[in-house]
Amino acid sequence: MSVTLRQMEVLVAVVDEGSFGAAADSLQMSQSAVSHSLATLESAAGAPLVTRTPTILSTDLGEAILAHARRVLASARALDATILGHRGAVAVGTIRLAAGVTASHRLVPELLIRWRAELPGLDVRLFEGSDDELEAWLESGAVDAAVLVDPDPPAHGAVILAHDDFRAVLRSDHPLAQEARINLADLAEDPLLTSTSGCEPQITTLHAMAGSNYAPAQRVHETSTLLGMIAAGLGVAIMPALALTMLPENLVMIELEQYLERTLVFTGPAERPWHPSVERMRDIAKSPAAILSIVP
Structure with a gap:
């Protein structure tokens, strides 16, 4: 056939x-x-x-x-x-870009502005997914590029966009909300709310570092739902620092004594040649002006 x-x-x-x-x-x-x-x-x-x-x-x-x-x-x-x-x-056509929730909220918009200015003929379409989905989409050909978290190993040509760490998200009236830094073990009595869209492996690691049992009271998919539940007083969460600008006014983000960093990387596929426009997007993303404006 x-x-x-x-x-x-x-x-x-x-x-x-x-x-x-x-x-x-x-x-x-x-x-x-x-x-x-x-x-x-x-x-x-x-x-x-x-x-x-x-x-x-x-x-x-x-x-x-x-x-x-x-x-x-x-x-x-x-x-x-x-x-x-x-x-x-010139670079024309459509590039499909995959990213997780916090990257889509904090990093991608500024990059889209840069790409639109320097590659005006290129249409970059954003596909938002969980951390587990992104790499599968990239290698399957469903997307041409992605912002991945801690790829191991990163594909040849990938560039680091930002580093951030994991922090506690509490209501502003929580007894620990005014602390500069807290121990994760201090939240053991609070119901833990987690998102299935990403970061669960890192949150599990943080609990191990604190000697605490990882036992989420609720697991939801949407970050907006997670934040709404915290705001309603139903529990606390551990989220990456890039999520800070997503918080409503009655929530705060507090640093943890258990420090765990993650790296966000812009990349094309690991197993096949990159689309030339993805390479041009990569070069723009790694320029000093872009990096300085998006690092948290």
Whole structure:
């Protein structure tokens, strides 16, 4: 069988957009052309690749083909950009950037301003996910670049954007809210609230450093939900320092005696060549003006 790039684009778009109509809009094709392209691919594969009702979901075979299609399409985009760059073309098109919640809130907006000013033809699309999702998205080809936390080892060419540490987040009327620094063990009687979107391994490590048992009272996904629960007096949390600007007025962030640092890194994929525009974004991100403005 011979699979075309267009067929792979259609499969990815149908699954990601969740409907044939939305996929047609994103690919600037007619809906009938999208349906025909996917049907041709399914005929060649000998089995359905997506379920069409009640919602669009990939089948097991479709999921396996998607994994290859995303990587092939990412490499094809990078190849096209390399050829165009050799011919002197400016950076154009779309770059998909993945980042976690605190990086998206604190680091990425300032970088987007720099990239827009210096690469005006480039459209950088942000995809926000948990720490566990980011690296998988990057290596699968779902995104072209990412801001990762403590990658081990970092990909060749990656650059450090910022360092921060983990701190306690309390209500401003908490008995320890006026302290300059507290021991994590001092919060043992407070219900611990944690987010499943990232940082749990580091928070577990901090409890081990303090000789305390890690036993969260509540685990939620959204950071906004976590902050709302703290503000309501339902518990305390441990969060990275970059989250400081996300806190509402009735919450405070206090340094911990147990110091644990994390490093946020801008990177392309580790297992395949980077998109040329990602390399240009990297060079802008590591410039002194950018670094000095975003370090907490």
